[in-house]
Amino acid sequence: MNNRPDPSAQKAFQNLRNLIGFIVALVFIGPALLSFASVGGGAPGRLVLQGIILAVIIYLLAGLRVINQYERGVILTLGKHTSTRGPGLRWLLLGIQKLIRVDLRVKVVDVPDQDCMTKDNVSVNVNAVLYYLISQAERAVLEVEDYQNAVSQLAQTTMRDVVGEVTLDELLSNRDQISQRIQTIVDQATDPWGIKVNSVDLKHIELPDDMKRTMGKEAEAERERRAVIIKAEGEKVASINLAEAARILSASPGSLHLRTLHSINDLSSDQSNTVVFAVPLEILRALEGLKK
Numbered sequence: 001m002n003n004r005p006d007p008s009a010q011k012a013f014q015n016l017r018n019l020i021g022f023i024v025a026l027v028f029i030g031p032a033l034l035s036f037a038s039v040g041g042g043a044p045g046r047l048v049l050q051g052i053i054l055a056v057i058i059y060l061l062a063g064l065r066v067i068n069q070y071e072r073g074v075i076l077t078l079g080k081h082t083s084t085r086g087p088g089l090r091w092l093l094l095g096i097q098k099l100i101r102v103d104l105r106v107k108v109v110d111v112p113d114q115d116c117m118t119k120d121n122v123s124v125n126v127n128a129v130l131y132y133l134i135s136q137a138e139r140a141v142l143e144v145e146d147y148q149n150a151v152s153q154l155a156q157t158t159m160r161d162v163v164g165e166v167t168l169d170e171l172l173s174n175r176d177q178i179s180q181r182i183q184t185i186v187d188q189a190t191d192p193w194g195i196k197v198n199s200v201d202l203k204h205i206e207l208p209d210d211m212k213r214t215m216g217k218e219a220e221a222e223r224e225r226r227a228v229i230i231k232a233e234g235e236k237v238a239s240i241n242l243a244e245a246a247r248i249l250s251a252s253p254g255s256l257h258l259r260t261l262h263s264i265n266d267l268s269s270d271q272s273n274t275v276v277f278a279v280p281l282e283i284l285r286a287l288e289g290l291k292k
Contacts, residue, residue, distance in 0.1 A: 063092045065099055072137035074100040084138050102137035106198065107148070111155045113206070116163040118171060125206035126163055126171075128179070130155050130186070131198040139194025147193055151186070155200070158185050168211075175202050 066089055067073045073085040076098045085099075092099055109130040116126050132151060134140045140147050162182050163171060171178065179200045187197040207215070 059094060060091075063094050065090045065092060067101065070103060070105050072102050072104060072134075074102060074138050074141045076100065081138060081142060100141050102134055102140055104134050104137070106131055106133045109148070109152050109155060111152065111159060114156055114160050114163075116160050118163060118168045119165060120167045122168045122211060123208060124163070124168070124171070125204075126159060126202060127204055128155070128159055128182070128200055128202045130183075130200050132190070132195055133198065134194060135196045136194030139192065144193045147190075147195060150193070151190060151195060151197075154189055155182070155186055158182050158189075171205065175205075178202065 065073070067085060067087045069087045071087065073090060074081065075083045075085060075092070077093075078096060082097075090099070109132070111128040111130060113125045113127045116124055118124060130151065134147075144150050159182055162178055162185070166174070166178065179202050183197055183200040186200065190197060
């Protein structure tokens with residue numbers, strides 16, 4: 001584990017120590033200067049010196065700034081970028097230096113509904129959500145005027161372009177791949193701005209009402225087709241089994257008679273049934289044999 005102190009924290013404490021030392025020096029040297037002014041110039045000189053010392057102390061204290069842990073401070077000295085300061089207590093030269101705070105936390109951009117046209121000429125409304133963060137604070141300040149609005153507009157145009165390159169079926173079935181493609185394009189475009197795009201997710205795809213009805217009919221027809229196929233396959237298997245049973249029964253002379261008696265026994269268990277007994281041809285043939 002690395003236990004070395006943070007260089008930015010060391011620099012902050014050093015600047016604070018120098019500032020405190022300067023203020024303490026003014027406090028101790030001030031009385032001497034006041035006594036010198038009172039000897040040389042009297043009361044007016046003493047009041048002027050007091051005013052100067054008080055103004056210097058107020059100026060130094062007014063230049064103190066606190067930068068949070070999740071922020072970076074971009075320093076512009078007379079309009080020119082000179083440094084980027086980390087979290088902690090920082091001191092600026094008022095009137096000469098300017099501090100611009102940049103938040104490094106992950107930001108969320110809600111991409112509004114976009115009316116897009118797919119490759120197969122179907123109009124859809126698509127919205128998404130984009131997550132990004134600032135990787136280089138100085139670029140986000142110097143390279144683009146309003147990076148939040150720029151990322152939002154870039155995400156909208158990129159989403160329309162990507163959706164226009166795929167068909168409706170691909171858009172509905174490959175949402176993850178399309179989101180990854182949008183993320184890659186936006187990330188490459190925002191890299192010169194010091195912005196890192198973490199992820200892009202398509203939230204909702206709104207279809208026209210007539211397209212919804214058409215897709216519903218298509219799904220219903222597909223289910224009916226599967227039902228007919230399953231029923232036909234069942235009838236085919238049943239016919240094969242019946243043919244096999246008929247072949248087995250025809251091979252034994254008395255098997256059909258036994259099957260008939262078994263069926264009559266099953267019907268007799270319920271007294272509410274009316275049994276119509278059909279005499280098999282084998283019995284008639286047996287009776288004809290007896291007559292002869």
